[in-house]
Each structure stands twice: as C-alpha cells, then as structure tokens.
Amino acid sequence: MVIKERCESEELLLFRQLYLRMELSEKDKQHYFNLEKGYEGELAFDHMIDHQRSNCLILNDLLLEINNSLFQLDKVLIAPEKVYIYEVKNFEGDYYFESDRWFTLGKTEIKDPLLQLKRSDSSLRRLLKQIGFNCTIDSHLIFVNPEFHLYNSPIHQPIIYPTQINRHIYDFKLNSSLKLNNNHFKLAEKLLDLHISKNPYSLVPKYQYDDIKxxxxxxxxxxxxxxxxxxxxxxxxxxxxxxxxxxxxxxxxxxxxxxxxxxxxxxxxxxxxxxxxxxxxxxxxxxxxxxxxxxxxxxxxxxxxx
Ligand SMILES: [Zn+2]
Structure with a gap:
C-alpha cells in the first residue's frame, strides 16, 4: 500500500521550467540532468517493487531530521518482518571502486553512494529509537540501470546490482503471507508526519521575471x-x-x-x-x-x- 506517493521534487519542477525558459550554466544543466535521471531511476524501481507485496507500507522520498541534520530516504518499505530502505541510483556506464572510493572510468571521483546509504541507515536507526519504535532495518543501495557496471566491486556490501534485482525481489516476496499490525501503520503515519516538505538544499539558481522567456x-x-x-x-x-x-x-x-x-x-x-x-x-x-x-x-x- 502506497502511503506516500513519489512525485517530482519542487527543485526538479523548477529546473524543468528554467531549462526551457532561460540559459542555464553548464553546471546547472548537469545538475538538472542528474535530477531527471535520478527521478527516472526511482520510478523504474517503484515499478519493479511496488506491486510485489500487499503486506507492506510504502513511503517514497522522505526527508527527515535527526539532531539538526537532514537525511533523505528514496524509498522505505515497512513490512511485517522489517523496515527496508533503498538508496536508488540510476548510474549508467562503467565505474570503478578503489580504496573505498568511487570513480567514473574517466577517473572523476563521485560521491560515495555506500557512505550515503550508511548515513541514512544510522540516522533512521537513531530516529526510530527516539520516537519509540524498535524495528530491524535492512538497507540497500540499488543500481537500477541495466547499463551500469562497477569494476572491482566490493563484496559483502548491501549493494544490489541490476542483475541481482530479480533475486532480491524473489527474496522480498517470501514473506508475503505475514500480516501488518497497528504498530506498522503508526510508524508509517509518524514518518509521514516528520517528513520535511521544503528541501533547504535545493540548488535552483537565482532568477528574475525579466530573465525568463x-x-x-x-x-x-x-x-x-x-x-x-x-x-x-x-x-x-x-x-x-x-x-x-x-x-x-x-x-x-x-x-x-x-x-x-x-x-x-x-x-x-x-x-x-x-x-x-x-x-x-x-x-x-x-x-x-x-x-x-x-x-x-x-x-x-x-x-x-x-
Ligand atoms: Zn510540440
């Protein structure tokens, strides 16, 4: 059951307009294309997993706060056996992993998506404890684009590669007969309440009426x-x-x-x-x-x- 639908962020909607209606810098354009690609990847993953089980509560794109710092969760599935969180990446092409760092094949270092997942995982653990919920959390970094490849990929990490998604979904479906209880609904409601709708980290450039086509x-x-x-x-x-x-x-x-x-x-x-x-x-x-x-x-x- 989808409790919080996914929709485009205000940042993405604004960028769509600005891209059509003014000249963006190369950096802003790149950021906008990444937002579009990220959103497309999230929708693709929704499509793969949302209808697989009726006994889970789905919350998409949560922005939460713990001790004055914000963290974002692309997808949370509250299931009877545990809470699943997913960091969804729509990377395309070849990347490599070296000494705990991530690079494109062209040797540009990128933000470590595993670190991002670990931070979200630990922030959610602390938050759930603070609001009085004791659940098992299962976190995954999922690469949804079939054209993604990571050389020298680390093993024993919570990563799901495109070729493993079907097996992950198969395992996820094994608990389809368990029942949700009141506590699960209360947790979903609480997370929805705590969601921050205005993202202060939006990178939309400044613009004025006269600049816009x-x-x-x-x-x-x-x-x-x-x-x-x-x-x-x-x-x-x-x-x-x-x-x-x-x-x-x-x-x-x-x-x-x-x-x-x-x-x-x-x-x-x-x-x-x-x-x-x-x-x-x-x-x-x-x-x-x-x-x-x-x-x-x-x-x-x-x-x-x-
Ligand atoms: Zn047309």
Missing part, C-alpha cells in the same frame, strides 16, 4: 507555441500537438505560480506571461472560469479555488 510551452515536445492559429486552439509548429487555449493558459499559470509563488496572479501578468494570446479578454474569461476572484479594482487578483 515568456510564452506557452508545448507539453509534448517542450517547444514554445509560435502563435494562435485558430480562435480556441493552440497548435505546436514542431510536433503538431493541439490543445485548447484554455488548457495551455492554465498550464502556463501553474508554471508561473511555481516560478513566482509570491507574485499575485492578475489578468495583465498572465497575458504578458503567455505572450501569444492576443486578447486580454480571453485571459480574463479563463481566469474567471477557473480561479476565485479576490479583491477589486487594481488589487483584483485570482487564487486557486479550494
């Missing part, structure tokens, strides 16, 4: 629509995707609100943001139909309907 972005191919060809339809010059003006404007308002959460949504700003909708009246109608009107005169703006 305006316009409505095609949801299929990510290019900007060049204009409105028909009164109520937007059509992508690149991939041919078509949608109503309303759906394009509403998606763009969502993107605007993500990028500028403190700026009030008004007819003028949405008109400027969407750029290709000629008439402010069309924007106003869409906002009136889909948002709640607050204030009047110059202070009139729109907020989400509850």
């Amino acid at each position: 305006k316009g409505i972005v095609c949801p299929t191919c990510g290019s900007f629509y060049s204009g409105m060809k028909e009164a109520h339809l937007l059509s992508c010059g690149k991939c041919g995707f078509k949608e109503t003006v309303e759906s394009g404007v509403l998606r763009s308002v969502g993107e605007f609100a993500l990028l500028f959460p403190d700026v009030r949504i008004t007819k003028n700003i949405v008109w400027d943001w969407c750029r290709i909708v000629s008439s402010k009246y069309i924007i106003q109608r869409i906002l009136m139909d889909n948002f709640k009107v607050v204030g009047a005169g110059k202070a009139l703006h729109y907020i989400k309907k509850i």
